[in-house]
Amino acid sequence: MRWDKKRILEIDRRHIWHPYTQMKDYEGRDPVVITGARGLKLFTADGRELYDTISSWWANIHGHLHPALNRALAEQLEHLEHVNFSGFTHPWAAEVVERLRAFLPAALSRYFFSDNGSTAVEVALKMAFQYWQNRGETRRTRFLALREAYHGDTLGAVSVGGVDLFFRLYRPLTFEALRAPAPYCYRCPENPSPDFTRDAEDIDCNFHCVAVLESIVKEHCDEICAVIVEPRLLAAGGMIVYPAEYLRRLREITRRYGILLIFDEVATGFGRTGTMFAMESAGVVPDIVCLSKGLTAGYLPLALTVTTEEIYRAFYADYLEGKTFYHGHTFTANPLACAVAAANLRLFQEERPLERGRRVREFFHRRLLELFSGRPYVGDIRYLGYVGAVELVRDRTGREPFPPEKRVGFRIYMASLEEGLVLRPLGDVIYWFLPLCVTEGDLDEILTRSLRVMDRVIGEIS
Ligand SMILES: Cc1ncc(COP(=O)(O)O)c(C=O)c1O
Structure with a gap:
């Protein structure tokens, strides 16, 4: 069978249902057929190149087809492609854990493998819940999560998710979380940032949102088992960057009330925010952390839920006590994925991309402000590490959004593909979620093209 573009699109149109896509939007247009990639670029079936400005759904870390990662995967095929992980173990899982231990706080010492970001979160929720059940504190059954939070699309993750557009319909199927x-x-509403949010560190703030969270914790302190947050960056909620101090206060509150704290680092992990994990920027250690996406540098599905000895010990008992953690997935700790994850961590240890990328990150943030701050349709500019975002508004003074029917973000996305970029929006927030191999030259090209696209689309709709 020859896979020419026409044939691929025929099959796609007739049989394939794409994620997070209103398929009717594609009635008169084709999805982009990608036939290859290298570094920061995706190659299309008609010979064009696109900057992968969203790191293939926030997963790619060192660019596409990195030679060391390719080699690790090819070599792994000489040994073992898959084996069950219950009662069995293998060297590649051990290497991932041993290398990750060099990056994670020592208090996080127990590693539970699964296979995607949502499962890492499901594991964390069930683990936190059962921790209290196993200890006999059976009233602790509730979770506190943030509005605008996103933790995945399985039903437990949806229960703690707060992006109404995605989750409203499914509420009858989910458990009810407390929401801050x-x-x-x-x-x-209390103290809007006077200027652009930037990295949220210079904001003069009384942390009213933390006070509200604390009042909820206080009211429900003996029924809450854990608070779950995405540290420093509410990603799918609109690339909302927030101060490190928030996390320090949150840790203090959860300690004071004896509640577990879960960090979902599925999007923020592996250098994306400029430190290996976002929690490092606040110097805060949670009780449970969820990892995926960048764990294999975006190559293969793999996830980890990492926790403390104390939580692990609450499950460790004679079988008949009924404290076993009944959770697992077919592809838990898949050896191909583990081999690539180990090679990814080796790259972090040997090539130190985060230290070497300091100037590039500064350039990125400076250029974002230089290019976008003068545009009347740019309400906010925020950034953290390799993530940048602009929130587009109809009226900058009143921070008034564009009417949803204008579909500003979607139009910009479509126009960006013509400019050789992938500006996949979150509503009217346009963002860049870049791999660590990005250069100043790439950034300049990406941001200049992005500005051209936005000027054009906003010009057309105004
Ligand atoms: C913070 C966060 N948690 C969990 C997930 C879910 O990961 P997955 O799509 O691999 O299930 C995502 C995905 O975007 C995410 O951003």
């Missing part, structure tokens, strides 16, 4: 306001500085 998101630290969304640009749209803070």
Whole structure:
């Protein structure tokens, strides 16, 4: 069978249902057929190149087809492609854990493998819940999560998710989480950031949102088992960057009330925010952390839920005590994925991309401000490490959003593909979620093209 573009599109149109896509939007247009990639670029079936400005759904870390990662995967095929992980173990899982231990706080010492970000979160929720059950504190059954949070699309993750557009319909299928306001500085009802949010560190703030969270914790302290947050960056909620101090206060509150703290680092992990893990920027250690996406540098599905000895010990008992953690997936700790994850961690240890990328990150942030701050349709500019975002508004003074029917973000996305970029929006937030191999030259090209696209689309709709 020859896979020419026409044939691929025929099959796609007739049989394939794509994720997070209103398929009717594609009635008169084709999805982009990608036939290869290298570094920061995706190659299309009609010979064009696109900057992969969203790191293939926030997963790619060192660019596409990195030679060391390719080699690790090819070599692994000489040994073992898959084996069950219950009662069995293998060297590649051990290497991942041993290398990760060099990056994670020592208090996080027990590693539970699974196979994607949502499962890492499901594991964390069930683990936190059962921790209290196993200890006999059976009233602790509730989770506290943030509005605008996103933790995945399986039903436990949806229960703690707060992006209404995605989750509203499924509420009858989920459990009810307690919800605290998101630290969304640009749209803070108490103390809106006077200027652009940037990295949220210079904001003069009384942390009203933390006070609200604390009042919820206080009211429900003996029924809550854990608080779950995405540290420093509410990603799918609109690339909302918030201050490290928020996390320090949150840790203090959860300690004071004896509640577990879960960090979902599925999107923020592996250098994306400029430190290996976002929690490092706050110097805060949670009780459970969820990892995926960048764990294999974006090559293969793999996830980890990492926790403390204390939580692990609450499950460790004679079989008949019924404290076993009944959770597992077919592809838990898949050896191919583990081999690539180990090679990814070796790259971090040997090539030190985060130290070497300091100037590039500074350039990125400076250029974002230089290019976008003068545009009347740019309400907010925020950034953290290799993530940058602009929130587009109809009226900058009143921070008034564009009417949803204008579909500004979607139009920009479509126009960006013509400019050789992938500006996949979150509503009217346009963002860049770049791999660590990005250069100043790439950034300049990407941001200049992005600005051209936005000027054009906003010009057409105004
Ligand atoms: C913070 C966060 N948690 C969990 C997930 C879910 O990961 P997955 O799509 O691999 O299930 C995502 C995905 O975008 C995420 O951003």
